[in-house]
Amino acid sequence: xxxxxxFALSKPRLVYDLLEPNPDPPLAIDLxxxxxxxxxxxxxxxxxxxxxxxxxxxxxxxxxxxxxxxxYAVAPxxxxxxxxxxxxxxxxxxxxxxxxxxxxxxxxxxxxLDFQETQGFAADHLNTLPGAPPFxxxxxxxRRISTIVIMGTDTDLLSxxxxxxxxxxxxxxxxxxxILKQITHVSRICMTKPQRLNSTARFEGIQVLETGLTYPxxxxxxxxxxxxxxxITAGAAPEDMGICFIxxxxxxxxxxxxxxxxxxxEKCITLTDKNGFRHRIEAVIGTPLKQIFNQLEIQxxxxxxxxxNGPMQGFATFTPHHPVTPDMDxxxxxxxxxxxxxxxxxxxxxxxxxxxxxxxxxVNLLFRFxxxxxxxxxxxQADLASCIDCGLCAYVCTSxxxxxxxxxxxxxxxxxxxxxx
Amino acid sequence: xxxxxxxxxHAPFWHDGDSLFQRNLNIILAxxxxxxxxxxxxxxxxxxxxxxxxxxxxxxxxxxxxxxKKPPAIDDxxxxxxxxxxxxxxxxxxxxxxxxxxxxxxVFVGKIIFGGTGANPFNPALVGMAVxxxxxxxxFDFDTAYVNYDFAFTALAPLExxxxxxxxxxxxxxxxxxxMGREVGAVGCVFGLGLIIGGIYLILRGYTRWELTVxxxxxxxxxxxxxxxxxxxxxxxxxxxxxxxxxxxxxxxLITESSSSPVNRIPMFIYGFLGGFMIILMRNVGSYADGxxxxxxxxNLVTPLVDNxxxxxxxxxxxxx
Numbered sequence: 001x002x003x004x005x006x007f008a009l010s011k012p013r014l015v016y017d018l019l020e021p022n023p024d025p026p027l028a029i030d031l032x033x034x035x036x037x038x039x040x041x042x043x044x045x046x047x048x049x050x051x052x053x054x055x056x057x058x059x060x061x062x063x064x065x066x067x068x069x070x071x072y073a074v075a076p077x078x079x080x081x082x083x084x085x086x087x088x089x090x091x092x093x094x095x096x097x098x099x100x101x102x103x104x105x106x107x108x109x110x111x112x113l114d115f116q117e118t119q120g121f122a123a124d125h126l127n128t129l130p131g132a133p134p135f136x137x138x139x140x141x142x143r144r145i146s147t148i149v150i151m152g153t154d155t156d157l158l159s160x161x162x163x164x165x166x167x168x169x170x171x172x173x174x175x176x177x178x179i180l181k182q183i184t185h186v187s188r189i190c191m192t193k194p195q196r197l198n199s200t201a202r203f204e205g206i207q208v209l210e211t212g213l214t215y216p217x218x219x220x221x222x223x224x225x226x227x228x229x230x231x232i233t234a235g236a237a238p239e240d241m242g243i244c245f246i247x248x249x250x251x252x253x254x255x256x257x258x259x260x261x262x263x264x265x266e267k268c269i270t271l272t273d274k275n276g277f278r279h280r281i282e283a284v285i286g287t288p289l290k291q292i293f294n295q296l297e298i299q300x301x302x303x304x305x306x307x308x309n310g311p312m313q314g315f316a317t318f319t320p321h322h323p324v325t326p327d328m329d330x331x332x333x334x335x336x337x338x339x340x341x342x343x344x345x346x347x348x349x350x351x352x353x354x355x356x357x358x359x360x361x362x363v364n365l366l367f368r369f370x371x372x373x374x375x376x377x378x379x380x381q382a383d384l385a386s387c388i389d390c391g392l393c394a395y396v397c398t399s400x401x402x403x404x405x406x407x408x409x410x411x412x413x414x415x416x417x418x419x420x421x
Numbered sequence: 422x423x424x425x426x427x428x429x430x431h432a433p434f435w436h437d438g439d440s441l442f443q444r445n446l447n448i449i450l451a452x453x454x455x456x457x458x459x460x461x462x463x464x465x466x467x468x469x470x471x472x473x474x475x476x477x478x479x480x481x482x483x484x485x486x487x488x489x490k491k492p493p494a495i496d497d498x499x500x501x502x503x504x505x506x507x508x509x510x511x512x513x514x515x516x517x518x519x520x521x522x523x524x525x526x527x528v529f530v531g532k533i534i535f536g537g538t539g540a541n542p543f544n545p546a547l548v549g550m551a552v553x554x555x556x557x558x559x560x561f562d563f564d565t566a567y568v569n570y571d572f573a574f575t576a577l578a579p580l581e582x583x584x585x586x587x588x589x590x591x592x593x594x595x596x597x598x599x600x601m602g603r604e605v606g607a608v609g610c611v612f613g614l615g616l617i618i619g620g621i622y623l624i625l626r627g628y629t630r631w632e633l634t635v636x637x638x639x640x641x642x643x644x645x646x647x648x649x650x651x652x653x654x655x656x657x658x659x660x661x662x663x664x665x666x667x668x669x670x671x672x673x674x675l676i677t678e679s680s681s682s683p684v685n686r687i688p689m690f691i692y693g694f695l696g697g698f699m700i701i702l703m704r705n706v707g708s709y710a711d712g713x714x715x716x717x718x719x720x721n722l723v724t725p726l727v728d729n730x731x732x733x734x735x736x737x738x739x740x741x742x
Contacts, residue, residue, distance in 0.1 A: 090429070221735065234736035305428040312433045320425055332434070339428050340436055345497070348441065348539035351630065351684030359735035364684055383734035391433035398439050399539070405431035 014215040014312075014395075016154060017278075018197055019163035026164075026268050026282035029295055034082065035100045035286030036323035037073035041065055042094035043086045051098065055081045060110035060263050062125065063098060070136065073098060074128045076265040076286045078106035090315040091412060097323075100286070110262040117182040117258075129257060130267040130285060131165075131250030132326035137239045138184050146242040147228065148180065150191040150251050153211050153218040156310025159270045159330035163197060164280065166248035170201030173248060176255035177206055180246075191248070192223055215312065216358055216390040220245045235385030247329070270330040273298050274338070288321040289331065298333060305339055307332040312391040345399035353393035353403060359386045363393045363403060370406040375414040384410050441538070445498035447628050451619030452505055452674065458602050458612035463513035463570070467608045470515050471508040477524040478504025485533050499538045503527050506546040506674060509609020510667060510714075512566035519560055523549040543721045544678045550714045567605045574603040579665040580710040583657045588649075591657040599664035610670045620673025629677035632689035637672045638663065640697020648705050656705050667713035668700065675713070681721040688727035696720040 043049070049065045057063065057075040064072040065084075079102040087097035113125060123135040138145055150173070152166030166173055177189050190207040193199065209227040211218045220243075221232040230241055238245055249268060256264045271279045271292065283292055293300055300306070300320050307314045308322065310330055353363035361383045369378035378384040387407050394403040460467045482500035486493045495501070507527050511520065527549025532541045554561055563578035570576065575593045582590040598604060602612035610616070623629040645659035662668060667675070676682065676696050683692050696717055703712020 090431075225735070232736050234734065236736070300425055300427075302426050303428045304425075305430070305434065307432075307434050310432075311435045314432055314434070316427070316429045316431075316434065318427055318429045320427065334428075334434065336428065339430075342430065343440075345441060346537060346539040348679045349682075349684060350444075350679040352627075354684045360732040361734050362684075362731055383737060386734035386736050388735065395433045395435055396437055396439070398444050399441055400436060400439075402431055404433055408431065 014157060014392075016194060016213050016215060016218065017158060017160050018194060018213065019160045019167055021198065023160075023164055023168060024280065025168075026280040027296075028266075029281055029283035029287055029292050031077065031102065031284060032287050032291040033102055034288065035076055035079070035102065035284070036288060036321070037063065037075070037098045037100070037286050038087060038323060038325055039065060039071050039073055039096040039098065041069055041071040041096060043084065043096040045086070049084055051081055051084060053081055053083055056103070056106065057081060057100060058106075058111045059108055060113065065096060072128070074125070074263050074265075075100060076284050077102045078108050079103040090317075091408070113262060115258055115261045117179060119183055122183050125263065126254065126257065128285070128326050129250060129253040129264060130326055131247040131253050133246055133250035133254060134239075134244060135183075137244055138186075140239070143239055144242060145184065145186055145239060145244045147188045147190060147244070148184065148186050149209070149220070149223065149228075149238075149243060149245050150177065150189065150206070150248050151218070151220075151245055152248045153192040153194050154270075154310075154329060155218050155220075156313050156330065157215055158272050158278075158311060158332055159309075160278075160280070161268050161270050161329040162248045163194060164270075165252050165268060166191065166193065167197065167199050167201070169252045170199065170203070172252045172255040174201075174203060174206070175259075176251035176253075177203075179254055179258050180251060181205075186244075190228070192218060192227075194218075216388070216392065219358075219388055219390055221388040222358060232388075234383065247327075249329075267324050267326065267328060269324065269328055271296070272330070272332045274304075274333050274335040283324045285324050285326055287324045289317075289324070290320045292324075292331075293320065293333075300333070301336060303336040303339075305334040305336075307334065312395065313389060340400070342402050343400050345401060347399055347401060350398050352396045352398060356392045356396050358390060358392070359383070359388050361386050366410075367401065367403060367406060370410045373413075375410050375417060378410050379414055384414065387411070441497040441499065444628050445502045447623060447626055448502050448674070449498065449505055451623045451628075452502075452509065452609065454615030454619050455609045455612045455670075456505065456509055458615050459509065459513070459608035459610075462602060462611060463567075463608060467513035469517075470511050470513055470520065470608055471505065473517055473520045474508025474511065474524055475501055475504035477521055478507065478528050481525050481528040482533070485529055491537075494537060497538060500528050500532070503532065503545045503549075505609075506670075507549050509670065510546070510550050510607045512561065512563055512606075513608050514566050515560060519553060519557060523553045525549075526552045539680050541680045542724070543718050544675055544681050547675060547714050547718050547721075551718055554714060563605050563607070570605075572603075572605065574598055576605050578605055578710070579661070580704065583661070584704070584710040588654055588657045591661045594661070594665070596660055596664060599661070604665070606666065610667050613664045613669050616669040616673055620669070623673065623677075629673070630682075630689060632686055633677045633682055633693045634672050636690040636693030637676045637697045640694035640699075641668060641672070641701060642697070643694075644698045644701035645705075648701060662701060662704065666704075666711035671696070671700065671713045671717055675717050676720075681724060683724050683728040685728055685731045687730050688724075691727045691730075692720055692724060695723065 059078045061075045079100045082099040082101045087095045119139045123139040154162045192209045195210045220238045224230045265284045266282045366382035391404040478500045479495045527545045531545025531548035535541045579594045600613040624631045642659040645662040648656035649658045699716035700712045
């Protein structure tokens, strides 16, 4: 728990962790027996899926639910499908999880693929590389991406994954960026880098954007505003403005995959344990977190909290068996005693949220609209769509109102209303 | 698979640890230097007034919560702050029943009927004060209140003296005396230095906003200077106004009350300045010797209006779209 400083005349300073000099390589996590892969696509319980319980899959085999599914996973091992089941995410969105039991008797060589430097191939086979490269965004037909920004900075706190990948694997990153250029034909490639991070690598052909060390300076909308002179339109995604953000790890994975001519599965994760001690680990996608905790001898007790992807923007999982996913940069474990209850207080209009909001949203007004479920009014009169999801308002709230929760709910409900309309 | 039940909640998973209790506790702490000085100066009756006021305010809130079957809300100390502020604005010899009535008006009419903590459009303590001043004006005459006291300084209420005798009366009160509390007045409002120290503490801790205080003081000084320059015989100088009556309590504790003040920076400046301006206008032109209570209540009204002046949210600017 970060505490408010005694003197609080100005905004709070939440500082990103800087990568230590001469970082140690990540600890490799042993392969588990059971792998779990998550798919965004919900399971249609009435229909028949392409993959079924008991099917044998090869390592590197593409697993999609239906014939016309855009979404897919890639089997990290050869084995048998144990189950294809629904899985609900943190906002009660339905997803699908596929469990694969590793079969030592099967040939563990990767299924061979004809690697091509084309958009279609990348979107068809490389979306699930560690770092989750957004080839579906880059491949979008009605969008024109003019700039790719490689994120060598971590977007949330307590993570050094992106810094590690872009510093230690700078040579791979440069090769990956070249491949990315070939695939996408995007001429302008930028890379973010924390200001004080010493890196000897020379990134030729890549424009380096040095970002500040205070949260939320590395969030895509802020990077666009500060470094690319583009203000993101309220409610739009960076790709709507012609800019695509991609994790440094995705670019490194791309280089590795093209080098080996086969998909790679090792995901680098920064794990912060209950005592605040940081571990850097490398686990195969699909490994349950439990396996990592066991290997690091971290005890997970009743009512602890496991937070994936950072304390400000991440989500808390309901199960210690949550698998490692391609976009999982950090894991934070909070002991039961460190968790504050959410009280039922009213807003006192102190204005701290407004002082801290990087998007200049009238958060106190917005909260009043959201609290009374007036989602349309919240969007029209209180700039709901401008929110960049940094979570700072809830972090500083004197009344400890779950403001970010209200905002996420508001966006979700508004989306539903607009779809229904 | 053995299942461990985990805590699931929403981001952010950190909080800076601030709370309503902390905030109000700090406000009370900041009020203490001036309050303790008042007790030392006016003796046990002052202690009685402060203790009664603080406890009545909390008891009223607890009682109303009980009657209206709401969960008890006194543990956030909000009504304690209202009670303490209220008591600090009273003369040391205020009768108990006046405090009982005043705190009821402050807590119930000022705060609870609007929806409780955070929903009050006016500063609750001032709502109570305004009703008492209108209804029992004779108890707020600081000259008669302290007739039984024997002070080593001019035992005249500065603002009343100036109101009655013109600006020349201001010379009876050296600024140093006003600053160090050698004057008669309300229990918690005589010790200027204490109020300033407490106020600056709150600003540094981030519990009140400097924009409000600075613009309020600027409003007082600028308006009083204009009056003083226009007619030095009729109107006392700006520093006299700043250090007398409720002005300093107003600048650091009343105008900064969170629910009734704006949240954006430019509105804060307008609001604060307007408050300071109104006070001097009421003192110099109106019929009240000290206009702080009504002036602050009046500018509370403009809060929703001025708070519409706010920056354009990210990505809402048409020219960039």
